[in-house]
Amino acid sequence: MQRLPRCQLLIRQISQYTDPPTPTPDLSMAPRLAPTLPTEHAERESMANSLECAERILEEVNETIRDQEGRERLGEVSEDLRRQGPSRPYCY
Numbered sequence: 001m002q003r004l005p006r007c008q009l010l011i012r013q014i015s016q017y018t019d020p021p022t023p024t025p026d027l028s029m030a031p032r033l034a035p036t037l038p039t040e041h042a043e044r045e046s047m048a049n050s051l052e053c054a055e056r057i058l059e060e061v062n063e064t065i066r067d068q069e070g071r072e073r074l075g076e077v078s079e080d081l082r083r084q085g086p087s088r089p090y091c092y
Contacts, residue, residue, distance in 0.1 A: 004061060008054045015047045 004054070004058050008051065008058055011047060011051045011054055015044070015051065018044060018047065
């Protein structure tokens with residue numbers, strides 16, 4: 001279960017060490033620069049999407065685990081009550 005949170009932390013660390021996008025130069029002056037422009041914006045956007053996706057998955061997994069733990073606890077309590085029987089007589 002430690003791999004999912006680790007993935008989220010890894011994406012955050014990569015984002016911290018990735019340079020922010022540089023301002024886009026005016027390409028009308030130098031159209032020949034277009035093929036050599038960095039793809040920083042796309043990379044940062046991709047990392048942000050990856051982080052968002054990892055957070056959603058982690059949240060869903062945690063919620064599912066909580067639900068399962070609740071069902072297990074309910075089953076334990078139910079089994080204890082069946083073994084003990086009623087603590088007082090039924091009143092009708």
